[in-house]
Amino acid sequence: MKPALFSYAAPRSLDEALVLLAEHADDAQILAGGQSLAPMLNLRLAAPDWLIDVNRVPGLDVIEETAEGLRVGAMTRQNALLDHVADAPDWSLLAQAIPHVAHRGIRNRGTIGGSVALADPAAEAPACAIALDAVIRLASVRGEREVPASDFFLGLYETAREPDEMIVAVFYPRPAPGWLFGFDEVARRRGDYALAGLCAGMRVEEAFVRDARLVFFAVGDRPTRARVAEDALIGRNVADIAARAAACAAARAGIEVMPGGDCGVEYKRRLVGVLLERQLARFEAMGGDRDG
Amino acid sequence: MTVDFAQEARVRIETRVNGRTIRAEVPARLSLVEWLRDELGLTGSHVGCEHGVCGACTIVVDGSCLRGCLMFAAQADGCDVETIEGAVASGRLAALQEAFYRHAALQCGFCTSGMLLTAAELLARERNPGRQRIREELSGNYCRCTGYQSIVDAVEVAARAQQEENGS
Numbered sequence: 001m002k003p004a005l006f007s008y009a010a011p012r013s014l015d016e017a018l019v020l021l022a023e024h025a026d027d028a029q030i031l032a033g034g035q036s037l038a039p040m041l042n043l044r045l046a047a048p049d050w051l052i053d054v055n056r057v058p059g060l061d062v063i064e065e066t067a068e069g070l071r072v073g074a075m076t077r078q079n080a081l082l083d084h085v086a087d088a089p090d091w092s093l094l095a096q097a098i099p100h101v102a103h104r105g106i107r108n109r110g111t112i113g114g115s116v117a118l119a120d121p122a123a124e125a126p127a128c129a130i131a132l133d134a135v136i137r138l139a140s141v142r143g144e145r146e147v148p149a150s151d152f153f154l155g156l157y158e159t160a161r162e163p164d165e166m167i168v169a170v171f172y173p174r175p176a177p178g179w180l181f182g183f184d185e186v187a188r189r190r191g192d193y194a195l196a197g198l199c200a201g202m203r204v205e206e207a208f209v210r211d212a213r214l215v216f217f218a219v220g221d222r223p224t225r226a227r228v229a230e231d232a233l234i235g236r237n238v239a240d241i242a243a244r245a246a247a248c249a250a251a252r253a254g255i256e257v258m259p260g261g262d263c264g265v266e267y268k269r270r271l272v273g274v275l276l277e278r279q280l281a282r283f284e285a286m287g288g289d290r291d292g
Numbered sequence: 293m294t295v296d297f298a299q300e301a302r303v304r305i306e307t308r309v310n311g312r313t314i315r316a317e318v319p320a321r322l323s324l325v326e327w328l329r330d331e332l333g334l335t336g337s338h339v340g341c342e343h344g345v346c347g348a349c350t351i352v353v354d355g356s357c358l359r360g361c362l363m364f365a366a367q368a369d370g371c372d373v374e375t376i377e378g379a380v381a382s383g384r385l386a387a388l389q390e391a392f393y394r395h396a397a398l399q400c401g402f403c404t405s406g407m408l409l410t411a412a413e414l415l416a417r418e419r420n421p422g423r424q425r426i427r428e429e430l431s432g433n434y435c436r437c438t439g440y441q442s443i444v445d446a447v448e449v450a451a452r453a454q455q456e457e458n459g460s
Contacts, residue, residue: 001321002342008301008320008366038362039343041321051320055367079356103432104413106344108356109363190431 003041010053014139017054017166022141024050025163031055032075032114035106060113060168069173074113074166078125079104081112090174093131093181093199097124100183103191113167116152119159119222121258122193124185125170126153127217130225131181131199132172140165153222156258178203178210180286182279185218186271188262194218195263196271200279202233204287209233214251214276219268221258226251229276238284247280248273303366309334310378318365325349325360327368328375336376336405340434347433350406351375357413376405385412388450397446399437406433411447419458421451 011017021028028050031037040046054060060075063084070091072081082098085091101107101115101124115125116136129136129149136147138161149170152160161167175181185197197218203211212230217223229251236243252273257265301320306313309332318327323342328334328351340348342361349360352374379385385408391397398404407430414421414429421429426447427440435443 001319001323001326003321005296005299006301006321008303008364010303010366010369034362034364034367035344035359038323038364042323042342042361053364053367099428102344103347104410104429105347105350105357105359105432106362109358190428 002044004044004047006041006048006051008051008053010056012056012058014057014060014168017052017057018139018141018164020050020052021166022164024052028052030114030117030166032117033077033110034114035102035110036114036118036120054166061111067174069171071169071171072112074111074117074168074170076112078107078110078112078115082107091172093128093183093201094172096181096183097128097199100124100185100187100191100194100197106191112170116149116170117159117161117167119153119157121156121220121222122197122218124183124194124197124199124217127197127199127215127223128183129170129172130223131201131213131215132175133213134173135171136160136167137169137171138162138165139168144168146171150225156221158222175201176203178205178287180204180283182282182286184275184279186275193262195261196268196275198272198275198279199223200276200283202238202283202287204238204283207237207239207287209236209238216251216255216272216275219258219272220256224255226255226272226276228254233280238280238287244277244280248276251276303369305366305369307365307368307370308372310374310381316365320364320366322365323349323361324351324353324363324365324368324373327365328360328373334375334377336380338402338405340402345434346403347406347410348403350409350433352379352409352413357409376409379409379412385409387453388412388415388447391446391450391453392443395442395446395449397439397443399435399439403433403435403437407435407443411450414447415451415454419451420455421447423448426451 185194232247338348340346351360
Protein backbone atom coordinates (compact mmCIF):
# COMPACT_ATOMS: atom_id res chain seq x y z
CA MET A 1 0.00 0.00 0.00
CA LYS A 2 1.48 3.27 -1.06
CA PRO A 3 -0.94 6.06 -0.08
CA ALA A 4 -0.84 7.63 3.34
CA LEU A 5 -3.67 6.68 5.67
CA PHE A 6 -7.00 8.21 4.84
CA SER A 7 -10.59 7.86 5.95
CA TYR A 8 -12.85 6.58 3.22
CA ALA A 9 -16.50 7.25 2.50
CA ALA A 10 -18.55 6.01 -0.42
CA PRO A 11 -21.80 7.99 -0.25
CA ARG A 12 -24.85 6.53 -1.99
CA SER A 13 -26.55 9.82 -2.81
CA LEU A 14 -25.54 13.28 -3.94
CA ASP A 15 -26.93 14.83 -0.75
CA GLU A 16 -24.86 12.48 1.37
CA ALA A 17 -21.77 13.29 -0.69
CA LEU A 18 -22.31 17.03 -0.35
CA VAL A 19 -22.82 16.82 3.42
CA LEU A 20 -19.56 14.87 3.76
CA LEU A 21 -17.83 17.37 1.53
CA ALA A 22 -19.14 20.32 3.56
CA GLU A 23 -17.98 18.64 6.75
CA HIS A 24 -14.47 17.83 5.54
CA ALA A 25 -14.07 20.42 2.77
CA ASP A 26 -10.48 21.42 3.42
CA ASP A 27 -9.22 17.95 4.32
CA ALA A 28 -11.02 15.92 1.66
CA GLN A 29 -10.47 14.90 -1.92
CA ILE A 30 -13.30 13.74 -4.12
CA LEU A 31 -12.44 10.42 -5.73
CA ALA A 32 -13.97 10.34 -9.20
CA GLY A 33 -12.21 8.13 -11.76
CA GLY A 34 -9.02 8.36 -9.75
CA GLN A 35 -6.78 8.24 -12.80
CA SER A 36 -4.85 11.30 -11.63
CA LEU A 37 -5.70 11.25 -7.93
CA ALA A 38 -4.64 7.62 -7.34
CA PRO A 39 -1.15 8.24 -8.81
CA MET A 40 -0.86 11.34 -6.66
CA LEU A 41 -1.88 9.33 -3.60
CA ASN A 42 0.53 6.54 -4.48
CA LEU A 43 3.35 9.04 -4.95
CA ARG A 44 2.16 10.85 -1.80
CA LEU A 45 1.90 14.10 -3.68
CA ALA A 46 -1.58 14.12 -2.19
CA ALA A 47 -2.36 12.94 1.33
CA PRO A 48 -5.93 13.99 2.17
CA ASP A 49 -7.47 12.99 5.51
CA TRP A 50 -10.65 12.00 3.71
CA LEU A 51 -11.39 10.38 0.41
CA ILE A 52 -14.99 10.85 -0.68
CA ASP A 53 -15.59 8.26 -3.36
CA VAL A 54 -18.50 9.42 -5.54
CA ASN A 55 -18.51 6.37 -7.81
CA ARG A 56 -21.59 5.02 -6.02
CA VAL A 57 -23.66 8.19 -6.31
CA PRO A 58 -26.44 7.35 -8.76
CA GLY A 59 -27.29 9.60 -11.69
CA LEU A 60 -23.95 11.34 -12.04
CA ASP A 61 -22.94 9.40 -15.15
CA VAL A 62 -25.94 10.28 -17.30
CA ILE A 63 -25.51 11.80 -20.76
CA GLU A 64 -28.53 13.78 -21.93
CA GLU A 65 -28.70 15.21 -25.41
CA THR A 66 -31.35 17.77 -26.33
CA ALA A 67 -31.78 20.37 -29.06
CA GLU A 68 -29.98 22.82 -26.75
CA GLY A 69 -26.94 20.70 -26.22
CA LEU A 70 -25.22 17.88 -24.41
CA ARG A 71 -25.39 17.54 -20.65
CA VAL A 72 -22.68 15.19 -19.45
CA GLY A 73 -22.86 13.99 -15.87
CA ALA A 74 -19.59 14.54 -14.04
CA MET A 75 -18.96 10.83 -13.51
CA THR A 76 -19.30 10.00 -17.21
CA ARG A 77 -16.21 7.99 -18.15
CA GLN A 78 -14.16 9.46 -20.95
CA ASN A 79 -14.82 6.43 -23.15
CA ALA A 80 -18.57 6.53 -22.47
CA LEU A 81 -18.66 10.09 -23.78
CA LEU A 82 -16.50 9.07 -26.72
CA ASP A 83 -18.95 6.29 -27.60
CA HIS A 84 -21.82 8.79 -27.43
CA VAL A 85 -20.22 11.42 -29.67
CA ALA A 86 -18.30 9.13 -32.03
CA ASP A 87 -20.44 9.86 -35.10
CA ALA A 88 -22.05 13.17 -34.08
CA PRO A 89 -20.96 16.08 -36.30
CA ASP A 90 -21.86 18.68 -33.64
CA TRP A 91 -19.52 17.08 -31.12
CA SER A 92 -16.65 16.38 -33.49
CA LEU A 93 -14.23 18.24 -31.22
CA LEU A 94 -14.91 15.80 -28.38
CA ALA A 95 -14.77 12.85 -30.77
CA GLN A 96 -11.36 14.01 -32.01
CA ALA A 97 -9.96 14.96 -28.60
CA ILE A 98 -10.96 12.10 -26.29
CA PRO A 99 -8.92 9.39 -28.07
CA HIS A 100 -5.86 11.43 -27.08
CA VAL A 101 -6.71 11.23 -23.37
CA ALA A 102 -4.14 8.76 -22.06
CA HIS A 103 -4.92 5.13 -22.92
CA ARG A 104 -8.03 2.98 -23.22
CA GLY A 105 -7.74 1.50 -19.74
CA ILE A 106 -7.49 4.99 -18.28
CA ARG A 107 -10.32 6.40 -20.39
CA ASN A 108 -12.52 3.49 -19.27
CA ARG A 109 -12.22 4.76 -15.71
CA GLY A 110 -11.31 8.46 -15.89
CA THR A 111 -14.21 10.90 -15.86
CA ILE A 112 -15.03 14.17 -17.62
CA GLY A 113 -15.91 15.88 -14.35
CA GLY A 114 -12.73 14.69 -12.70
CA SER A 115 -10.55 15.99 -15.51
CA VAL A 116 -12.30 19.37 -15.49
CA ALA A 117 -12.05 19.58 -11.69
CA LEU A 118 -8.35 18.75 -11.64
CA ALA A 119 -7.56 21.42 -14.26
CA ASP A 120 -4.31 19.87 -15.40
CA PRO A 121 -3.01 22.37 -17.95
CA ALA A 122 -2.11 19.53 -20.34
CA ALA A 123 -5.52 17.83 -20.17
CA GLU A 124 -7.90 17.74 -23.12
CA ALA A 125 -11.26 18.05 -21.31
CA PRO A 126 -10.73 21.57 -19.90
CA ALA A 127 -9.58 22.91 -23.29
CA CYS A 128 -12.54 21.29 -25.06
CA ALA A 129 -14.89 22.84 -22.48
CA ILE A 130 -13.62 26.33 -23.29
CA ALA A 131 -13.61 25.77 -27.05
CA LEU A 132 -17.23 24.54 -26.90
CA ASP A 133 -18.29 27.37 -24.57
CA ALA A 134 -19.39 24.82 -21.99
CA VAL A 135 -20.92 25.54 -18.61
CA ILE A 136 -19.72 23.77 -15.47
CA ARG A 137 -22.48 22.90 -12.99
CA LEU A 138 -21.42 22.79 -9.34
CA ALA A 139 -23.32 21.58 -6.30
CA SER A 140 -22.83 22.04 -2.57
CA VAL A 141 -25.05 21.99 0.51
CA ARG A 142 -25.52 25.69 -0.21
CA GLY A 143 -27.18 24.93 -3.55
CA GLU A 144 -26.18 24.66 -7.18
CA ARG A 145 -24.56 27.18 -9.50
CA GLU A 146 -23.16 27.34 -12.99
CA VAL A 147 -19.83 28.75 -14.07
CA PRO A 148 -18.90 29.24 -17.72
CA ALA A 149 -15.85 27.20 -18.64
CA SER A 150 -14.22 30.45 -19.77
CA ASP A 151 -14.24 31.63 -16.10
CA PHE A 152 -13.64 28.26 -14.47
CA PHE A 153 -9.93 27.64 -14.97
CA LEU A 154 -7.91 30.07 -12.89
CA GLY A 155 -4.41 28.66 -13.00
CA LEU A 156 -2.30 25.58 -12.47
CA TYR A 157 -4.69 22.97 -10.96
CA GLU A 158 -6.76 25.93 -9.80
CA THR A 159 -10.43 26.45 -10.56
CA ALA A 160 -13.45 28.47 -9.47
CA ARG A 161 -14.74 25.44 -7.54
CA GLU A 162 -15.05 26.11 -3.79
CA PRO A 163 -13.71 23.41 -1.45
CA ASP A 164 -17.24 22.32 -0.45
CA GLU A 165 -18.46 22.11 -4.04
CA MET A 166 -18.36 19.29 -6.50
CA ILE A 167 -18.92 19.29 -10.24
CA VAL A 168 -22.14 17.49 -11.11
CA ALA A 169 -22.25 18.06 -14.86
CA VAL A 170 -20.68 19.76 -17.83
CA PHE A 171 -23.11 21.26 -20.35
CA TYR A 172 -21.94 21.76 -23.92
CA PRO A 173 -24.33 24.02 -25.87
CA ARG A 174 -25.06 22.77 -29.37
CA PRO A 175 -22.89 24.76 -31.76
CA ALA A 176 -24.76 27.08 -34.13
CA PRO A 177 -24.68 26.15 -37.83
CA GLY A 178 -21.40 27.02 -39.49
CA TRP A 179 -19.13 26.12 -36.57
CA LEU A 180 -16.22 23.90 -37.53
CA PHE A 181 -14.00 22.20 -34.98
CA GLY A 182 -10.55 20.73 -35.03
CA PHE A 183 -8.23 19.11 -32.54
CA ASP A 184 -4.54 18.46 -32.68
CA GLU A 185 -1.73 17.91 -30.24
CA VAL A 186 1.92 17.09 -30.31
CA ALA A 187 2.96 14.35 -27.89
CA ARG A 188 6.00 12.12 -27.79
CA ARG A 189 3.83 9.03 -27.96
CA ARG A 190 0.11 8.42 -28.41
CA GLY A 191 -1.57 8.95 -25.07
CA ASP A 192 1.28 10.85 -23.44
CA TYR A 193 0.71 14.32 -22.11
CA ALA A 194 0.81 16.81 -24.95
CA LEU A 195 3.83 19.07 -25.37
CA ALA A 196 1.32 21.49 -26.89
CA GLY A 197 -2.24 21.13 -28.11
CA LEU A 198 -5.01 23.06 -29.79
CA CYS A 199 -8.80 22.87 -29.56
CA ALA A 200 -10.05 25.09 -32.33
CA GLY A 201 -13.53 26.24 -33.26
CA MET A 202 -14.36 28.54 -36.12
CA ARG A 203 -17.70 29.75 -37.46
CA VAL A 204 -17.45 30.05 -41.20
CA GLU A 205 -20.07 31.56 -43.51
CA GLU A 206 -19.50 31.51 -47.24
CA ALA A 207 -15.81 30.97 -46.62
CA PHE A 208 -15.54 33.98 -44.28
CA VAL A 209 -14.59 33.61 -40.65
CA ARG A 210 -17.36 35.02 -38.43
CA ASP A 211 -16.17 33.83 -35.06
CA ALA A 212 -13.30 31.82 -33.63
CA ARG A 213 -12.24 30.13 -30.42
CA LEU A 214 -8.63 28.98 -30.46
CA VAL A 215 -7.76 27.28 -27.21
CA PHE A 216 -4.19 26.16 -26.61
CA PHE A 217 -3.40 23.71 -23.85
CA ALA A 218 -0.25 22.17 -22.36
CA VAL A 219 1.40 25.52 -23.01
CA GLY A 220 0.44 27.93 -20.22
CA ASP A 221 -0.68 27.27 -16.66
CA ARG A 222 -4.23 26.71 -17.93
CA PRO A 223 -5.98 26.30 -21.29
CA THR A 224 -5.84 29.69 -22.94
CA ARG A 225 -7.63 31.39 -25.83
CA ALA A 226 -5.43 33.13 -28.35
CA ARG A 227 -7.65 36.21 -28.65
CA VAL A 228 -5.36 38.30 -30.81
CA ALA A 229 -5.02 35.42 -33.27
CA GLU A 230 -8.81 35.01 -33.30
CA ASP A 231 -9.24 38.72 -34.05
CA ALA A 232 -6.72 38.47 -36.89
CA LEU A 233 -8.95 35.85 -38.55
CA ILE A 234 -12.45 37.20 -37.96
CA GLY A 235 -13.83 38.87 -41.07
CA ARG A 236 -11.20 37.26 -43.29
CA ASN A 237 -11.57 34.54 -45.88
CA VAL A 238 -10.49 31.10 -44.61
CA ALA A 239 -8.16 30.95 -47.62
CA ASP A 240 -6.53 34.30 -46.80
CA ILE A 241 -2.92 33.18 -46.38
CA ALA A 242 -1.70 36.57 -45.14
CA ALA A 243 -4.37 36.70 -42.43
CA ARG A 244 -3.52 33.16 -41.41
CA ALA A 245 0.17 33.94 -41.18
CA ALA A 246 -0.64 37.00 -39.06
CA ALA A 247 -2.81 34.87 -36.78
CA CYS A 248 -0.06 32.28 -36.33
CA ALA A 249 2.50 34.97 -35.59
CA ALA A 250 0.13 36.59 -33.09
CA ALA A 251 -0.56 33.27 -31.37
CA ARG A 252 3.15 32.47 -31.14
CA ALA A 253 4.09 35.88 -29.85
CA GLY A 254 1.17 36.39 -27.50
CA ILE A 255 0.91 33.08 -25.72
CA GLU A 256 2.19 32.76 -22.19
CA VAL A 257 4.33 29.67 -21.93
CA MET A 258 4.84 28.00 -18.59
CA PRO A 259 8.49 27.00 -18.22
CA GLY A 260 9.41 23.48 -17.19
CA GLY A 261 8.13 20.15 -18.33
CA ASP A 262 9.34 18.03 -21.18
CA CYS A 263 10.54 20.67 -23.60
CA GLY A 264 11.79 24.22 -23.79
CA VAL A 265 9.73 27.38 -23.89
CA GLU A 266 10.82 28.29 -27.41
CA TYR A 267 9.92 24.86 -28.74
CA LYS A 268 6.43 25.09 -27.24
CA ARG A 269 6.03 28.53 -28.76
CA ARG A 270 7.03 27.12 -32.12
CA LEU A 271 4.50 24.27 -31.75
CA VAL A 272 1.75 26.83 -31.10
CA GLY A 273 2.37 28.34 -34.54
CA VAL A 274 2.66 24.95 -36.24
CA LEU A 275 -0.55 23.60 -34.69
CA LEU A 276 -2.50 26.69 -35.68
CA GLU A 277 -1.09 26.80 -39.21
CA ARG A 278 -2.06 23.17 -39.82
CA GLN A 279 -5.50 23.64 -38.32
CA LEU A 280 -6.26 26.72 -40.42
CA ALA A 281 -5.38 24.76 -43.55
CA ARG A 282 -7.81 22.05 -42.44
CA PHE A 283 -10.51 24.64 -41.79
CA GLU A 284 -10.02 25.95 -45.31
CA ALA A 285 -10.49 22.44 -46.69
CA MET A 286 -13.61 21.97 -44.52
CA GLY A 287 -15.30 25.33 -45.00
CA GLY A 288 -13.73 27.04 -47.94
CA ASP A 289 -15.95 28.38 -50.72
CA ARG A 290 -15.15 26.20 -53.71
CA ASP A 291 -16.17 28.97 -56.08
CA GLY A 292 -14.20 31.65 -54.28
CA MET B 293 6.22 10.52 12.28
CA THR B 294 4.82 7.19 13.37
CA VAL B 295 1.76 5.75 11.73
CA ASP B 296 -1.02 4.48 13.93
CA PHE B 297 -2.22 1.48 12.00
CA ALA B 298 -5.21 1.15 14.34
CA GLN B 299 -6.47 4.15 12.37
CA GLU B 300 -6.43 2.17 9.13
CA ALA B 301 -9.88 2.49 7.55
CA ARG B 302 -11.25 -0.88 6.50
CA VAL B 303 -14.07 -1.60 4.10
CA ARG B 304 -16.21 -4.70 3.64
CA ILE B 305 -16.60 -5.80 0.06
CA GLU B 306 -18.40 -8.49 -1.87
CA THR B 307 -16.86 -8.92 -5.28
CA ARG B 308 -17.09 -11.47 -8.05
CA VAL B 309 -13.60 -12.49 -9.09
CA ASN B 310 -13.35 -14.77 -12.11
CA GLY B 311 -16.91 -15.91 -11.45
CA ARG B 312 -16.47 -16.60 -7.73
CA THR B 313 -18.05 -14.40 -5.09
CA ILE B 314 -15.51 -13.23 -2.56
CA ARG B 315 -16.35 -11.49 0.70
CA ALA B 316 -13.52 -9.66 2.37
CA GLU B 317 -12.56 -6.75 4.54
CA VAL B 318 -9.85 -4.64 2.96
CA PRO B 319 -7.84 -1.59 3.99
CA ALA B 320 -9.26 1.42 2.16
CA ARG B 321 -5.90 2.26 0.63
CA LEU B 322 -5.20 -1.23 -0.73
CA SER B 323 -5.16 -1.23 -4.52
CA LEU B 324 -7.28 -3.73 -6.40
CA VAL B 325 -4.25 -5.39 -7.97
CA GLU B 326 -2.52 -5.79 -4.60
CA TRP B 327 -5.64 -7.43 -3.18
CA LEU B 328 -5.92 -9.83 -6.12
CA ARG B 329 -2.26 -10.77 -5.94
CA ASP B 330 -1.52 -10.77 -2.23
CA GLU B 331 -4.83 -11.91 -0.76
CA LEU B 332 -6.31 -14.06 -3.52
CA GLY B 333 -3.04 -15.35 -5.01
CA LEU B 334 -3.96 -14.22 -8.53
CA THR B 335 -0.46 -13.19 -9.49
CA GLY B 336 -1.01 -12.99 -13.25
CA SER B 337 -1.69 -9.26 -13.00
CA HIS B 338 1.61 -7.57 -12.38
CA VAL B 339 2.53 -4.55 -10.33
CA GLY B 340 4.86 -2.32 -12.26
CA CYS B 341 4.88 1.44 -11.90
CA GLU B 342 1.92 1.78 -9.51
CA HIS B 343 0.92 5.09 -11.03
CA GLY B 344 -0.96 4.11 -14.13
CA VAL B 345 1.80 4.40 -16.70
CA CYS B 346 2.93 0.86 -17.51
CA GLY B 347 -0.29 -1.17 -17.94
CA ALA B 348 1.16 -4.34 -16.39
CA CYS B 349 -1.66 -4.39 -13.81
CA THR B 350 -4.46 -4.35 -16.40
CA ILE B 351 -7.61 -5.98 -15.03
CA VAL B 352 -11.11 -6.25 -16.48
CA VAL B 353 -13.79 -4.73 -14.27
CA ASP B 354 -17.44 -4.91 -15.36
CA GLY B 355 -16.28 -5.73 -18.87
CA SER B 356 -13.71 -2.95 -19.34
CA CYS B 357 -9.95 -2.99 -19.01
CA LEU B 358 -8.56 -0.71 -16.36
CA ARG B 359 -5.49 -0.11 -14.27
CA GLY B 360 -5.54 -2.35 -11.22
CA CYS B 361 -3.15 0.02 -9.45
CA LEU B 362 -5.46 3.03 -9.85
CA MET B 363 -8.56 1.47 -8.36
CA PHE B 364 -8.87 0.56 -4.71
CA ALA B 365 -10.05 -2.90 -3.72
CA ALA B 366 -12.71 -1.14 -1.67
CA GLN B 367 -14.16 0.24 -4.89
CA ALA B 368 -14.64 -3.24 -6.32
CA ASP B 369 -17.58 -3.87 -3.99
CA GLY B 370 -20.39 -5.20 -6.17
CA CYS B 371 -18.16 -5.37 -9.25
CA ASP B 372 -17.42 -8.22 -11.59
CA VAL B 373 -13.64 -8.58 -11.81
CA GLU B 374 -11.84 -10.70 -14.36
CA THR B 375 -8.09 -11.23 -14.18
CA ILE B 376 -5.83 -12.80 -16.76
CA GLU B 377 -6.37 -16.15 -15.00
CA GLY B 378 -10.13 -15.94 -15.54
CA ALA B 379 -9.82 -14.64 -19.08
CA VAL B 380 -7.46 -17.47 -20.05
CA ALA B 381 -9.64 -20.11 -18.41
CA SER B 382 -12.67 -18.81 -20.31
CA GLY B 383 -10.90 -19.46 -23.59
CA ARG B 384 -11.66 -15.99 -24.92
CA LEU B 385 -7.97 -15.19 -25.33
CA ALA B 386 -7.05 -18.43 -27.10
CA ALA B 387 -6.48 -16.93 -30.55
CA LEU B 388 -4.36 -14.11 -29.14
CA GLN B 389 -2.38 -16.50 -26.94
CA GLU B 390 -1.67 -18.70 -29.94
CA ALA B 391 -0.56 -15.69 -32.00
CA PHE B 392 1.67 -14.43 -29.18
CA TYR B 393 3.24 -17.89 -28.96
CA ARG B 394 3.79 -18.23 -32.70
CA HIS B 395 5.26 -14.77 -33.09
CA ALA B 396 7.40 -14.86 -29.96
CA ALA B 397 5.49 -11.82 -28.73
CA LEU B 398 6.82 -12.18 -25.23
CA GLN B 399 10.24 -12.30 -23.72
CA CYS B 400 10.24 -11.90 -19.95
CA GLY B 401 6.43 -12.02 -19.92
CA PHE B 402 5.93 -9.25 -17.37
CA CYS B 403 3.77 -7.14 -19.71
CA THR B 404 2.03 -10.06 -21.40
CA SER B 405 -1.13 -10.32 -19.31
CA GLY B 406 -1.79 -6.61 -19.78
CA MET B 407 -0.99 -6.78 -23.48
CA LEU B 408 -3.39 -9.71 -23.99
CA LEU B 409 -6.29 -8.12 -22.13
CA THR B 410 -5.81 -4.76 -23.84
CA ALA B 411 -5.52 -6.37 -27.28
CA ALA B 412 -8.62 -8.46 -26.59
CA GLU B 413 -10.63 -5.33 -25.82
CA LEU B 414 -9.45 -3.76 -29.07
CA LEU B 415 -10.38 -6.85 -31.08
CA ALA B 416 -13.78 -6.99 -29.40
CA ARG B 417 -14.48 -3.40 -30.45
CA GLU B 418 -12.87 -3.13 -33.85
CA ARG B 419 -13.11 -5.68 -36.62
CA ASN B 420 -10.12 -4.66 -38.61
CA PRO B 421 -7.55 -2.60 -36.75
CA GLY B 422 -4.44 -1.93 -38.77
CA ARG B 423 -0.93 -1.76 -37.34
CA GLN B 424 -1.31 1.94 -36.62
CA ARG B 425 -4.46 1.40 -34.53
CA ILE B 426 -2.88 -1.56 -32.77
CA ARG B 427 0.13 0.55 -31.85
CA GLU B 428 -2.10 3.36 -30.61
CA GLU B 429 -4.16 1.01 -28.50
CA LEU B 430 -1.15 -0.73 -26.99
CA SER B 431 0.68 2.54 -26.31
CA GLY B 432 -0.49 2.38 -22.70
CA ASN B 433 1.25 -0.93 -22.11
CA TYR B 434 5.01 -0.94 -21.69
CA CYS B 435 7.19 -3.82 -22.80
CA ARG B 436 10.56 -3.18 -21.19
CA CYS B 437 12.11 -5.96 -23.27
CA THR B 438 11.06 -3.61 -26.13
CA GLY B 439 9.53 -6.47 -28.08
CA TYR B 440 6.81 -4.30 -29.56
CA GLN B 441 7.32 -5.36 -33.17
CA SER B 442 6.37 -8.96 -32.55
CA ILE B 443 3.55 -7.98 -30.20
CA VAL B 444 2.00 -5.84 -32.94
CA ASP B 445 2.60 -8.71 -35.41
CA ALA B 446 0.75 -11.13 -33.14
CA VAL B 447 -2.22 -8.84 -32.57
CA GLU B 448 -2.43 -8.13 -36.30
CA VAL B 449 -2.48 -11.86 -37.08
CA ALA B 450 -5.13 -12.49 -34.42
CA ALA B 451 -7.22 -9.63 -35.83
CA ARG B 452 -7.01 -11.09 -39.31
CA ALA B 453 -7.91 -14.58 -38.06
CA GLN B 454 -10.89 -13.15 -36.24
CA GLN B 455 -12.02 -11.39 -39.39
CA GLU B 456 -11.74 -14.54 -41.49
CA GLU B 457 -13.60 -16.52 -38.89
CA ASN B 458 -16.43 -13.99 -39.03
CA GLY B 459 -16.49 -14.46 -42.77
CA SER B 460 -15.88 -10.83 -43.66
